[in-house]
Amino acid sequence: xxxxxxxxxxxxxxxxxxxxxxxxxxxxxxxxxxxxxxxxxxxxxxxxxxxxxxxxxxxxxxxxxxxxxxxxxxxxxxxxxxxxxxxxxxxxxxxxxxxxxxxxxxxxxxxxxxxxxxxxxxxxxxxxxxxxxxxxxxxxxxxxxxxxxxxxxxxxxxxxxxxxxxxxxxxxxxxxxxxxxxxxxxxxxxxxxxxxxxxxxxxxxxxxxxxxxxxxxxxxxxxxxxxxxxxxxxxxxxxxxxxxxxxxxxxxxxxxxxxxxxxxxxxxxxxxxxxxxx
Amino acid sequence: xxxxxxxxxxxxxxxxxxxxxxxxxxxxxxxxxxxxxxxxxxxxxxxxxxxxxxxxxxxxxxxxxxxxxxxxxxxxxxxxxxxxxxxxxxxxxxxxxxxxxxxxxxxxxxxxxxxxxxxxxxxxxxxxxxxxxxxxxxxxxxxxxxxxxxxxxxxxxxxxxxxxxxxxxxxxxxxxxxxxxxxxxxxxxxxxxxxxxxxxxxxxxxxxxxxxxxxxxxxxxxxxxxxxxxxxxxxxxxxxxxxxxxxxxxxxxxxxxxxxxxxxxxxxxxxxxxxxxxxxxxxxxxxxxxx
Numbered sequence: 001x002x003x004x005x006x007x008x009x010x011x012x013x014x015x016x017x018x019x020x021x022x023x024x025x026x027x028x029x030x031x032x033x034x035x036x037x038x039x040x041x042x043x044x045x046x047x048x049x050x051x052x053x054x055x056x057x058x059x060x061x062x063x064x065x066x067x068x069x070x071x072x073x074x075x076x077x078x079x080x081x082x083x084x085x086x087x088x089x090x091x092x093x094x095x096x097x098x099x100x101x102x103x104x105x106x107x108x109x110x111x112x113x114x115x116x117x118x119x120x121x122x123x124x125x126x127x128x129x130x131x132x133x134x135x136x137x138x139x140x141x142x143x144x145x146x147x148x149x150x151x152x153x154x155x156x157x158x159x160x161x162x163x164x165x166x167x168x169x170x171x172x173x174x175x176x177x178x179x180x181x182x183x184x185x186x187x188x189x190x191x192x193x194x195x196x197x198x199x200x201x202x203x204x205x206x207x208x209x210x211x212x213x214x215x216x217x218x219x220x221x222x223x224x225x226x227x228x229x230x231x232x233x234x235x236x237x238x239x240x241x242x243x244x245x246x247x248x249x250x251x252x253x254x255x256x257x258x259x260x261x262x263x264x265x266x267x268x269x270x271x272x273x274x275x276x277x278x
Numbered sequence: 279x280x281x282x283x284x285x286x287x288x289x290x291x292x293x294x295x296x297x298x299x300x301x302x303x304x305x306x307x308x309x310x311x312x313x314x315x316x317x318x319x320x321x322x323x324x325x326x327x328x329x330x331x332x333x334x335x336x337x338x339x340x341x342x343x344x345x346x347x348x349x350x351x352x353x354x355x356x357x358x359x360x361x362x363x364x365x366x367x368x369x370x371x372x373x374x375x376x377x378x379x380x381x382x383x384x385x386x387x388x389x390x391x392x393x394x395x396x397x398x399x400x401x402x403x404x405x406x407x408x409x410x411x412x413x414x415x416x417x418x419x420x421x422x423x424x425x426x427x428x429x430x431x432x433x434x435x436x437x438x439x440x441x442x443x444x445x446x447x448x449x450x451x452x453x454x455x456x457x458x459x460x461x462x463x464x465x466x467x468x469x470x471x472x473x474x475x476x477x478x479x480x481x482x483x484x485x486x487x488x489x490x491x492x493x494x495x496x497x498x499x500x501x502x503x504x505x506x507x508x509x510x511x512x513x514x515x516x517x518x519x520x521x522x523x524x525x526x527x528x529x530x531x532x533x534x535x536x537x538x539x540x541x542x543x544x545x546x547x548x549x550x551x552x553x554x555x556x557x558x559x560x561x562x563x564x565x566x567x568x569x
Binding site: 075 | 335338420506530531
């Protein structure tokens with residue numbers, strides 16, 4: 001009897017370990033009258049946009065307490081597929097649509113500017129995108145080759161899977177070829193490491209860069225909000241919301257997109273380290 | 279009388295439940311590690327996974343070779359032991375045999391405090407003090423290297439080596455040492471030829487405990503080692519088994535995520551081996567003393 005009890009308890013406990021991890025069931029979004037929004041907005045896609053969507057949905061849900069915004073970080077490609085197959089209300093993509101991805105609408109909600117930063121003691125102030133690619137890949141291993149001191153280049157970046165790393169590498173066209181000296185897990189850590197090593201160069205979201213490091217001009221253009229918005233600063237990319245053409249969006253999803261484009265959230269969006277698109 | 283019996287029974291059940299919780303946790307974690315770690319190994323291939331020299335988890339096609347991580351972890355642990363063990367052993371000799379009771383009573387808490395410092399603090403101090411120091415002194419382009427990680431780990435494993443070795447040295451019967459001194463050996467000779475050999479198993483247990491801590495440490499070394507998946511080099515940036523998991527977990531998906539679990543499984547096996555060695559040593563030491 002005692003033994004039986006023991007075994008039952010043990011079995012129950014080990015069962016309890018394996019439950020509780022099942023994914024939440026997502027309710028279908030539904031509308032209720034009187035102008036009060038309720039339901040679910042399911043977003044699916046780019047991992048780079050995680051922070052942006054997090055701050056936006058937090059602000060949106062604070063305003064509309066009956067709406068739940070869900071987000072699945074799957075990657076831009078998967079997000080576009082999800083939107084076109086109707087598996088998600090909105091797809092999130094940190095790249096623009098390709099020619100063969102048809103029947104979809106793109107709404108740019110924010111622009112991510114990636115600044116190149118060097119140590120304050122580094123005299124190099126202007127680099128071309130080719131030079132940056134050379135520095136990143138290790139082809140240019142001494143600063144004197146780009147007009148700096150006779151000192152080794154220390155290239156510091158983010159860990160694999162980071163949105164900033166993916167953005168930098170894809171725009172500069174050095175995907176998976178970078179010769180990193182350090183891979184760090186946050187923008188702040190990259191900035192701190194560049195500030196601590198006088199031969200370092202790194203990349204970081206422009207909003208996070210303070211005065212502890214110098215920002216390098218790229219192709220002669222300073223990285224500012226204006227140059228990013230007018231497109232003259234090259235290392236930038238759009239954060240897009242992808243929706244299916246002709247498909248009727250739920251009221252909550254429509255309101256969410258409107259909300260993301262409205263003036264009231266430009267500060268919220270800035271908190272995510274990106275610039276609201278206008 | 280009956281009342282007593284009931285309380286006795288209830289308490290018995292409470293004890294059993296407590297024991298069951300920890301046993302279930304161990305079994306559950308083991309089972310989970312194996313279940314979630316094996317699929318990626320199967321998909322990548324055991325040879326490719328353990329002996330592949332390239333880790334590019336997000337490239338296309340991705341490459342999942344963890345040999346650099348395994349070797350870096352082993353080298354870092356070996357280096358930390360190389361520096362930490364002689365220092366820890368001599369420190370425990372000092373505390374147990376040489377220092378006056380008053381002095382050792384003030385030094386011991388300091389060493390024990392070292393064990394209580396959170397590893398992130400070690401990492402922070404390492405990052406701010408040690409990394410620039412290594413960069414200047416050894417004239418390398420970046421101070422975030424295997425060497426810095428070894429130094430941090432060596433300091434981190436000191437307390438476990440010191441406290442375990444010291445209690446082993448204290449447990450050496452006085453008569454052994456007295457006999458040695460009576461035969462004309464000096465104090466130092468007695469310590470190295472009598473006390474340390476007699477406390478051998480306890481000291482080894484302390485070292486193995488230190489190895490376990492060094493190989494399982496993630497946070498502190500992540501902040502000083504640079505985290506690039508290179509084959510280990512003393513003054514190069516390296517990534518360890520532990521940091522490989524924590525570095526990429528937050529964004530990982532698909533096979534990459536599964537492969538991270540597999541790294542966890544490899545680390546788990548390492549720690550298990552270390553624990554088995556530790557248990558055998560402790561048991562042997564126990565028997566030895568009994569005799």
